[in-house]
Amino acid sequence: MAYLSRTLLASILLLYSGLVAGLTSTLQQVTNYGTNPTKVGMYYYKPTTVKPNPAVIFAIHYCTGTAQAYFSGSPYAQLADTYGFIVIYPSSPNSGTCWDVSSKATLTHNAGGDSLGIANMVPYAISTWGADPNRIFVTGSSSGAMMTNVMCAVYPNLFAAATVYSGVAAGCFVSSSGGVDAWNSSCAQGQVSQTSAQWATQVRAMYPGYTGPYVPIQEYHGTADTTLYPENLGEEVKEWAGIFGYNAAAPTQVLQNTPLSGYTKSIYGPALQGAYFFLILNRR
Numbered sequence: 585m586a587y588l589s590r591t592l593l594a595s596i597l598l599l600y601s602g603l604v605a606g607l608t609s610t611l612q613q614v615t616n617y618g619t620n621p622t623k624v625g626m627y628y629y630k631p632t633t634v635k636p637n638p639a640v641i642f643a644i645h646y647c648t649g650t651a652q653a654y655f656s657g658s659p660y661a662q663l664a665d666t667y668g669f670i671v672i673y674p675s676s677p678n679s680g681t682c683w684d685v686s687s688k689a690t691l692t693h694n695a696g697g698d699s700l701g702i703a704n705m706v707p708y709a710i711s712t713w714g715a716d717p718n719r720i721f722v723t724g725s726s727s728g729a730m731m732t733n734v735m736c737a738v739y740p741n742l743f744a745a746a747t748v749y750s751g752v753a754a755g756c757f758v759s760s761s762g763g764v765d766a767w768n769s770s771c772a773q774g775q776v777s778q779t780s781a782q783w784a785t786q787v788r789a790m791y792p793g794y795t796g797p798y799v800p801i802q803e804y805h806g807t808a809d810t811t812l813y814p815e816n817l818g819e820e821v822k823e824w825a826g827i828f829g830y831n832a833a834a835p836t837q838v839l840q841n842t843p844l845s846g847y848t849k850s851i852y853g854p855a856l857q858g859a860y861f862f863l864i865l866n867r868r
Contacts, residue, residue, distance in 0.1 A: 608632040608665050611655045611673070617708040622684065622764075624701030625675030627651040629661045630713065635668035637716040640709050642672050642702065642743075644724030644731050647682035651675035654728075670713060674702045676727075678765040683731040685752075686759040686766040693738050693791040697764070698731065703739045722799075723747040726812065730757060733820065736799040737787045746801045750809055752816045753823040755786045774815025783819070784826030798827050800855040807860050814860060821850070821858045828855045 607629075614626040641664075645654035651673035655661060660671040676683050676698065683698055684690045690697025709715040722743050724732040729751025736746050737754035756776050759766035770776050778786075788794070801824055805817035818832075825832035835850035835858075842849045842859075849859040 607661055611652060611661075614705075614708065618704035620701040620704060621689075621696045622698050622701055623677045624698050625651055625677065626705050626708075627655065627673040627675060628709075629655060629664055629671040629673070631665045631668060631670075633665075633668055634670060634713070637714050639667075639669040639719035639721065640672060640706075640713075640715045641669060642674065642705070642720070642722040642724075642735075644674055644683070644702070644722070644728030645676070645681070646725045646729075647680060647727035649676075649681060649725075649728070654725075658725075669719075670709065670715065672705055672709060674698075674705065680765075682727045682765050683734075684765040685727075685730040685734050685754075686757045686768065687764045688758075688762050690734065690764075691738060691755060691758060691790050693794070699734055699738050702731070702735060703742060706739075706742045719744055721745050721747075723749070724751070725749045726751065730754075730812075733801075733823075734790075736801060738790045740791065740794065740798045741796055743799045746799050748801065748803045748820065750805050750812055751803070751820065752812055753783060753819040755783075755790070756816070756819060771816070772812055774813035774819075777815075777819065778822065780822045780826030780832050782826075783823035787823060787827055798824070798855070801857075803856075803858045805858075805860055817858055817860060821852065821856065824856045825852055828853055830856055 608631050617626050643660050655673050664671050687697050689695045690699045710717050720743050722732050722735050729748040732748045733751050733754040752771050756771040757768040803820045805814050807814050822832040830852040835852050837851040839849045847859050847861040851857050
């Protein structure tokens with residue numbers, strides 16, 4: 585395969601069984617890549633052999649995690665060696681290393697917060713490595729999944745596709761007091777419910793005046809998650825269905841045991857898929 589496909593991105597975590605041993609390169613840090621108001625760390629893995637104008641995956645870690653831990657515990661570096669793309673691992677600057685998905689700044693285009701720091705890694709990758717701006721992907725787990733949804737809402741012009749593993753809808757964790765990296769129990773416990781239209785209005789307010797396309801996205805969530813309750817998948821689906829003009833209550837296809845046994849995958853249109861699976865993911 586000459587390039588990273590959206591199908592590959594969606595299946596990455598499902599296929600992983602390896603370790604960092606045997607990689608062709610090592611994790612590196614960039615200390616000055618552009619405007620970075622909250623001092624988000626930037627780490628990257630660039631294989632010895634990279635395709636011309638390579639694709640880039642942003643892999644965003646969970647709460648209590650780090651760029652180094654996500655590098656060691658996820659399959660992206662191994663796949664980068666195989667397919668010749670580059671992986672960027674943002675590292676949270678916050679206490680407990682959760683991501684700020686609650687402040688007004690991070691939920692507003694070019695207003696600051698962790699989201700701006702991550703966004704400014706994109707032009708760095710394009711100018712430094714000749715990355716293809718049409719093949720910049722983003723994914724994350726738990727707190728990183730929340731940030732993935734936020735990036736798709738606040739900076740939709742930067743990413744070609746996204747995969748979310750056990751997150752919440754963009755804006756669901758918003759803090760009424762403007763708190764940075766604030767916990768929202770109502771959202772976490774699946775008690776925040778809005779219509780597709782309400783969610784879509786909230787997303788559009790994060791990038792006022794934006795008229796371009798939004799990011800095709802796949803959302804996965806474990807049915808036994810006791811930190812970010814599985815009801816959040818329904819809200820994520822409603823949110824993006826509202827953006828793409830789909831009916832969140834009427835998927836066009838429902839596939840059992842897809843992509844793996846125990847998964848129920850619903851397809852709402854070309855740009856939105858959601859899946860429940862029987863797995864506990866308790867990281868925030």
